[in-house]
Amino acid sequence: MQLPEFDIAIVGGGVVGTTFACALKDSGFRIALIEAELTSQAVSRAQAYSISLLSSRIFEGMGIWQEIRSQVETYKRVQLTDANSPNAVKFAPNDIGTETLGYVAEHRVLISALHQLLKSCSNVELFCPAKVVKTEFQANGATLDVILNGEIQQIRSHLVIAADGSRSPLRQQAGIKTFGWQYGQACVVATLKLESPHDNTAYEWFWSTGPSGILPLTDDRYRIVWTTNRAEAEKLVALDDRQFIETFQQRYGSKFGTPQIEGNRYLFPIQLMHSRRYVLPQLALIGDAAHSCHPLGGQGINMGIRDAAALAQVLQTAQKRGEDIASLKVLRRYERWRQWENLIILSITDILNRTFSNQIFPIVQLRRFSLWFVQNIPPIRSLVFRIMSGLTGRAPQLAQR
Numbered sequence: 001m002q003l004p005e006f007d008i009a010i011v012g013g014g015v016v017g018t019t020f021a022c023a024l025k026d027s028g029f030r031i032a033l034i035e036a037e038l039t040s041q042a043v044s045r046a047q048a049y050s051i052s053l054l055s056s057r058i059f060e061g062m063g064i065w066q067e068i069r070s071q072v073e074t075y076k077r078v079q080l081t082d083a084n085s086p087n088a089v090k091f092a093p094n095d096i097g098t099e100t101l102g103y104v105a106e107h108r109v110l111i112s113a114l115h116q117l118l119k120s121c122s123n124v125e126l127f128c129p130a131k132v133v134k135t136e137f138q139a140n141g142a143t144l145d146v147i148l149n150g151e152i153q154q155i156r157s158h159l160v161i162a163a164d165g166s167r168s169p170l171r172q173q174a175g176i177k178t179f180g181w182q183y184g185q186a187c188v189v190a191t192l193k194l195e196s197p198h199d200n201t202a203y204e205w206f207w208s209t210g211p212s213g214i215l216p217l218t219d220d221r222y223r224i225v226w227t228t229n230r231a232e233a234e235k236l237v238a239l240d241d242r243q244f245i246e247t248f249q250q251r252y253g254s255k256f257g258t259p260q261i262e263g264n265r266y267l268f269p270i271q272l273m274h275s276r277r278y279v280l281p282q283l284a285l286i287g288d289a290a291h292s293c294h295p296l297g298g299q300g301i302n303m304g305i306r307d308a309a310a311l312a313q314v315l316q317t318a319q320k321r322g323e324d325i326a327s328l329k330v331l332r333r334y335e336r337w338r339q340w341e342n343l344i345i346l347s348i349t350d351i352l353n354r355t356f357s358n359q360i361f362p363i364v365q366l367r368r369f370s371l372w373f374v375q376n377i378p379p380i381r382s383l384v385f386r387i388m389s390g391l392t393g394r395a396p397q398l399a400q401r
């Protein structure tokens with residue numbers, strides 16, 4: 001069965017694909033958003049993300065930040081510590097002249113707010129649950145075979161956006177090569193409920209086995225993203241709650257009291273992956289389909305949100321100029337904008353992980369000196385934080401409204 005024709009078909013309605021659809025709310029493009037997972041399942045994903053100031057400004061430009069803001073936690077301090085070293089780098093809002101340094105948002109909060117906004121996007125049709133099983137590109141557009149209501153239906157679209165995650169079947173089908181590597185590490189993620197109020201501080205601890213982020217959540221909870229070697233990660237996940245808390249306290253001391261575990265702990269593998277191309281004629285990759293990075297510094301989702309806002313801007317500008325939005329000439333503008341910025345972030349997280357996850361004496365000395373340098377030279381501290389918040393790159397217009 002043939003469905004109506006669209007200007008843009010977005011494959012993948014995770015946070016990035018849905019942000020992209022919503023960013024084109026007033027564009028007049030006819031958009032199909034195709035997501036394999038039921039919305040009720042997507043909402044229950046137990047993930048939480050560090051949301052940078054730039055991402056919050058993009059959501060503000062889209063008109064949904066007010067709603068998100070009331071359900072997320074702010075962090076007003078960030079503390080970086082090299083293992084048990086008594087010296088830490090401490091970032092505060094006055095380092096960058098803002099009221100806060102960033103936010104931590106649960107997946108359900110972001111996806112619910114985006115779906116609420118989708119309801120008012122009369123130009124976007126959501127196909128969900130619907131899975132794209134084949135895509136064929138022809139001279140005048142693409143045909144997507146979609147399993148919808150138990151049968152294969154066809155969607156025609158002028159331009160296809162791959163927002164289908166790091167394994168991106170679309171990217172693979174299109175023959176786009178990637179480079180990267182698996183880290184010999186994995187990430188254990190858990191939510192801890194504290195006995196007393198937290199102080200809105202986000203921590204990044206660098207251990208020789210890998211860095212750990214501890215991020216404040218609403219209701220006096222902390223999200224721990226504990227990166228370590230795979231063997232230890234598997235052991236940490238297999239511990240019962242009491243043993244996990246004991247291990248946590250041995251590592252992080254008494255600072256967090258005796259917290260309770262909330263929900264399940266889970267483990268996810270870590271890789272660095274970067275697509276050699278973000279675009280082909282009629283196809284563009286965004287979010288994890290284009291890149292995935294080490295969780296250090298919570299960059300992944302923020303890079304994807306910036307991709308979405310940047311591509312939306314490039315397409316709307318091309319539309320105003322009467323250009324073909326699916327042409328390589330137009331899509332390359334998005335690639336030139338985002339590919340280098342993302343590569344810089346991937347490189348920084350990789351270098352930091354390698355530098356801090358080892359015990360070679362001169363490197364330990366060098367990194368401790370670097371931390372001292374960042375802590376004691378305010379302009380350097382400000383620059384480091386601005387880079388990691390996305391504030392030094394080219395900001396999409398959505399973030400400037």
Ligand SMILES: Cc1cc2nc3c(=O)[nH]c(=O)nc-3n(C[C@H](O)[C@H](O)[C@H](O)COP(=O)(O)OP(=O)(O)OC[C@H]3O[C@@H](n4cnc5c(N)ncnc54)[C@H](O)[C@@H]3O)c2cc1C
Nearest residue numbers: 012014015016035036048049131132164165268287288300
């Ligand atoms: C297990 C796990 C846990 C994580 N936990 C954290 C965390 O705690 N904090 C953090 O910052 N980051 C975390 N990450 C990374 C983070 O989830 C990603 O950076 C982010 O989700 C990328 O968003 P995205 O929209 O690009 O891709 P995704 O979230 O992967 O979304 C891709 C979407 O495409 C859909 N899709 C795929 N193929 C098709 C198809 N053929 N047809 C239709 N739909 C399709 C999928 O159902 C999915 O909804 C985690 C990653 C994993 C794998």
